[in-house]
Amino acid sequence: MPPTDTSCAKCANALPDTHHKIAVQAQGIAFDLDGDAFDPHPKLHPSTARALASFCSRACCKEALPKNLAEAGLSPHWAKNRITTGPVQPCAACSKPVILSGPHLAWVMGKVTTTMLAWDGTFEWLDIVLVLCQGCNTGMQAKQRIEERAQV
Secondary structure: OOOOOOEOOOOOOEOOOEEEEEEEEEEEEEOOEEOOEEOOOOEEEEEEEEEEEEEOOHHHHHHHHHHHHHHOOOOHHHHHOOOOOOOEEEEOOOOOEEEOOOOEEEEEEEEEEOEOOEOOOOOOEEEEEEEEOHHHHHHHHHHHHHHHHHHO
């Protein structure tokens, strides 16, 4: 049975109120300087998030991530990546530097709690899997629009 909006994209079990999502999120990260060192607790400032898939458990989410990355034209090897430091990370598509304090796009995997499946884009916790530079983000969006038009 294929997944629905109320079932896990991996195993098709019903989604509990607390479940996991893979999403693409527009964000910036504030790295506050304390003297000569970075604040060990940077602050994430998400602006928008678009869910790509929902899962009943973290295990299903982690197992499905490589396939989701590959379907988006990204290397499935990024599935094992977690961004834990900054302020500069390589773009997952072209390796150009992405300055995390500026606006950028990130693939995230995290836990959400919803009521009546309404998701406001807020995660209880998340892992930042990868980031994309503006050029690659624009290219991927254009490719997606072309593919969507071809399906109509």
